Amino acid sequence: MVETDLIELITGHSHVFSNYAMGFLPAAVLCIIHLQQSSVIILFYPNWDYATRNHRLVTLNLGPNRIVVGKKRSAVMPIVSLIAMALVFMVVSFYTLAYILIPMILFHPTFRYDPEKT
Secondary structure, eight states: OHHHHHHHHHHSOOOOOOSOGGGGSOHHHHHHHHHHHTHHHHTHHHHHHHHHGGGSSSOTTOOHHHHHHHHHHHHHHHHHHHHHHHHHHHOGGGGGGGGGHHHHHHHSGGGSOOGGGO
């Protein structure tokens, strides 16, 4: 009740506003918003690939195993973003749940650097 009173005081309107506005937007609009927000995330892999190709922007003693693991790790977020964009067309309220996969995927040993393997 306090929130609606504050909104009424600030705006002069007595409408009740929803805290979960995403549920009222169509899937195509959410997908466009999500694509704009994840444009930086999608650039993780190309940035790491450019920086590590021929050791352009990284130190020369950076091992090839660490470079490969970095490429794998930087590919996780763009792939999960694409999964989230696909989910938005199926179930609008579940598209943010795809991001719960990121820590689970990155915890897997394939995506972790092991200095003993180099």
